[in-house]
Amino acid sequence: MIWACLAPLVTGCVSATVDQMVFNSPTEGIGDASVVILGRRHASDYETEPDFIRCVGKHISSQDESIRIIDELEFVNTLYPWFEPRTAPLQAADLGRLLTHLPVAEKLAALQTRYMIWIDGSTVRNDAAGSMTCGISPGGAGCFGFGTWSNDADYEAVIWDFSNRAEVGRINASATGQSYMPAVVIPIPIIAPVQxxxxxxxxxxxxxxxxxxx
Structure with a gap:
């Protein structure tokens, strides 16, 4: 577990836990092959946040420019309709059936996709408490009060390898943090960077x- 409390007057404190399980690990590099990171969206009222998917991709690219990350929207549009919410493969075992469709196999080959990473999860706001009142008077406007709430993030990344059509790893990450909003005339948000x-x-x-x- 990792605790982070940076610039306490600006951000709240966050605790994070990471679990990793890797199996069927390849023994050779993948050279110029590419990686795509997708968010799970298999219900009309639920989706893994697109900005979180972009965040993970940018984090990887910024640390290692040699890793080629395909943009999620570009990938989904290129492979339309095979990765729409109702048609996307749910298990690595579905890859074999997917690759029997020649247009799909050709487009994946053109993109040189080696790894597909599915990310499932969300960040939710819980346990809001406190109160705040704002008003306007002849002397000016202002707010008074104090509010607090917690944010909980829980995500799982599942790594699929197209070369052997198998799942090769899982990573779970969770984070929780407390945010605050004190107000003496001006509200000052102190946000925990959970996501x-x-x-x-x-x-x-x-x-x-x-x-x-x-």
């Missing part, structure tokens, strides 16, 4: 895995 911490945690583990195999 960013979870992004960095998963990004670091994926970077370690991918860097070993490039």
């Amino acid at each position: 960013g911490t979870a992004c960095d945690s998963i990004g670091d583990q994926l970077l370690e895995f991918l860097s070993q195999h490039y």
Whole structure:
């Protein structure tokens, strides 16, 4: 477990936990092959946040420019409709059936996709408490009060290898933090960077895995 409390007057404190399980690890690098990171979206009222997927991809690219990350939207549009919420493969075992479709196999070959990483999860806000009142008077406007809430992030990244059509690893990252909003005339948010911490945690583990195999 990792505790982070940076610039306490600006951000809240965050605790994070990361678990990694890797198996069927390849023994050779993948050279110029590419990696795509996708968010799970298999229900009309649920999706892994697109900005979180972008965050993980940017984290990896910024640390190792040799790893080629395909943009999620570009990949989904290129492979339309095979990775739409209702048609996307749910298990690595589905890859064999997917690759029997010649247009899909050709497009994946053109993109040189070696690893597909599915990320499932979300960040939610819980346990809001406190109160705040704001008003306007002849002397000016202002707010008074104090509010607090917690944010909880829980994400899982599943790594699929197209070369052997198998799942080769899983990474779980969770983070929780307390945010505050004191107000004496002006509200001052003190936000716990929960989602960013979870992004960095998963990004670091994926970077370690991918860097070993490039």
